[in-house]
Structure formats: structure tokens, C-alpha cells
Amino acid sequence: MSGSDLKMGWKVKILRFQAVIFDMDGTLIDSLEDMLDSVNAVFARESYPLRNLEQIRQAVGNGAALLISRNLPPQASEEEAERILQLYKQEYSRRLTVKTRVYDGILPMLQTLKNSGVSLGVLSNKPHDAAVTICQELFPGLFDLVWGDRAGIPKKPDPTALLDAIRQLGASPASTAYVGDSQTDIQTAQNAGVYGVGVSWGFRPRQALEAQGADVICDDAQQLAMALSR
Numbered sequence: 001m002s003g004s005d006l007k008m009g010w011k012v013k014i015l016r017f018q019a020v021i022f023d024m025d026g027t028l029i030d031s032l033e034d035m036l037d038s039v040n041a042v043f044a045r046e047s048y049p050l051r052n053l054e055q056i057r058q059a060v061g062n063g064a065a066l067l068i069s070r071n072l073p074p075q076a077s078e079e080e081a082e083r084i085l086q087l088y089k090q091e092y093s094r095r096l097t098v099k100t101r102v103y104d105g106i107l108p109m110l111q112t113l114k115n116s117g118v119s120l121g122v123l124s125n126k127p128h129d130a131a132v133t134i135c136q137e138l139f140p141g142l143f144d145l146v147w148g149d150r151a152g153i154p155k156k157p158d159p160t161a162l163l164d165a166i167r168q169l170g171a172s173p174a175s176t177a178y179v180g181d182s183q184t185d186i187q188t189a190q191n192a193g194v195y196g197v198g199v200s201w202g203f204r205p206r207q208a209l210e211a212q213g214a215d216v217i218c219d220d221a222q223q224l225a226m227a228l229s230r
Contacts, residue, residue: 017195017228019171020113021162023180024124024131024148025060026202028106029138032056033099038092039071042084048072057203061182063125063155064089089127096130097137103201105221110142112225119169121145123162123178123188125155145169157184159192166194177228186212197227 025031036056043050051071059070068085069076076084114120120143124131131148145168147161154160166176178189181202186209189196198209198217209217218224 017118017171017177018175019119019121019166019169020177020179020228021121021123021145021165021169023178023182023185024122024126024134026181026204027103027179027185027199028122029100029102029134031100031134032060032203034095034097035060035067035092037099038088038095039068041091042087043071046084046087048084060203061125061184063149064092064127089130092127092130093133096134100134100138102138103221107139107142109221109225110139113228114142118228119144119171121165121169122147123156123165124148125184157187157191159188162188162192162194166192179224181209183208183212186214189215197224199224 022028025035032053036051036053039056040050055071056067059067065081065085068088069081072081072084110120122131122135122143122145124147126134126148128148128150132146135143135146145165147165149155150161156162162178163173166173169176173193177195177197178185178192179197179199180186180188181199182204186196186198190213196213196215198206198212198214200206200209200217200219206217216227218227
């Protein structure tokens with residue numbers, strides 16, 4: 001156990017999982033303000049009504065396309081939504097880590113898992129290039145696999161990408177936990193037959209995770225570390 005682990009007061013036991021895969025937004029990072037600023041930068045130029053933080057919070061979790069379509073006026077066409085989506089992706093690529101922060105305790109928790117020999121991955125509905133860049137900047141060297149939304153691969157809660165990630169990490173569904181903050185994440189874990197861990201500090205309320213049937217719900221990074229141990 002490292003000095004940072006001791007400082008946090010963690011007493012992590014032998015890990016029960018060979019691989020732990022994480023959602024990104026609302027689980028590892030609070031990225032709402034950068035997404036809000038990117039949406040509003042585009043909407044201001046295009047003369048659409050500006051959005052607020054709660055509207056963005058309610059729209060995230062199922063990919064950038066739905067984030068945009070849920071915030072555009074209902075009369076916007078599919079072609080217009082696609083045009084705005086591309087503008088948003090360009091804008092967001094310049095703001096990936098301007099205001100985004102890692103949640104408290106996440107970095108030492110990840111380092112503890114890695115030091116224990118656990119394979120670590122990220123599986124997000126965020127655009128793939130954005131997910132990779134954010135991990136390179138905020139979590140250098142910690143993850144063995146980082147996948148965002150990729151062309152031709154179904155988004156969560158379809159289990160295809162999660163099962164592929166598990167195979168890439170040399171694990172099995174029975175030896176893997178998937179950690180996320182939303183009903184979509186828990187449903188993804190259930191669809192893949194893996195242990196579904198909910199975190200209550202993200203973008204969805206604890207009650208939503210309970211209703212979806214999370215195997216366990218954690219209120220901070222230390223609880224998460226303990227939930228992943230024997």
C-alpha cells in the first residue's frame with residue numbers, strides 16, 4: 001500500500017476482481033461545466049436558447065448525439081441535430097479539461113487497484129477521442145484500456161463493448177466489476193453478466209441506482225475500494 005493510501009486511511013484487502021472497468025462522466029470526473037460551456041458556445045453562435053447545468057445533467061449518459069438532440073428545440077430536424085452535433089464535438093475538443101475535475105479520492109483508489117494487479121479500463125458513451133485524451137491528461141498510465149463511443153459499436157447499455165473490453169483485459173464477466181453513476185451503467189453491467197457498482201456522487205440520484213438493481217452503491221472512493229475487495 002502506498003503512502004497516499006495510508007494517508008487516506010484505506011485498508012484495502014485482497015481484490016475480488018481481476019478487472020474493474022469504469023464509466024467516465026459522473027463516475028471518474030465531473031465534466032458538466034465543460035460540456036455546458038461547449039453546448040452554449042455553439043448554441044449562442046447558432047441563435048438557439050442557452051442551456052443550464054441541470055439541463056445538461058439530465059441529458060448526459062447516452063452519448064453526445066442525444067446530449068445535443070435533448071437540448072435542441074423539438075422542431076429541429078435530424079439533419080440540423082447532426083450539424084450541431086459536429087459543431088459541439090469541435091467545440092468540446094477544445095474544452096476537455098478546462099473545468100473538468102477528478103472526483104475526490106479517485107486517483108489514490110485507482111492507484112491502489114493498479115498496485116494490487118487489477119486490470120483497469122474505461123468504457124464510456126463519450127466520443128472516443130475525447131475519452132482517450134481526458135485519460136491521458138488526468139489519469140496518465142493508470143488505465144490498460146480506454147474506449148469511448150466508436151463507429152459501428154453499439155452504445156451502452158448494449159453489452160457488446162463491455163464484453164469486448166473484458167476479453168481485451170484477459171478477464172471474464174465473473175471476475176469483472178463495472179462501475180458507473182447511472183441506470184444505463186448498471187443495466188450495461190446486468191446485460192453483460194458482471195458485478196454492477198453504482199456511485200452516488202455522479203449525475204443521477206442514489207434512488208435511480210437502487211431502482212435499477214445495482215449490486216452495491218458507494219458514497220465515496222473509500223467505500224468503492226472496499227466494495228471491490230473481499
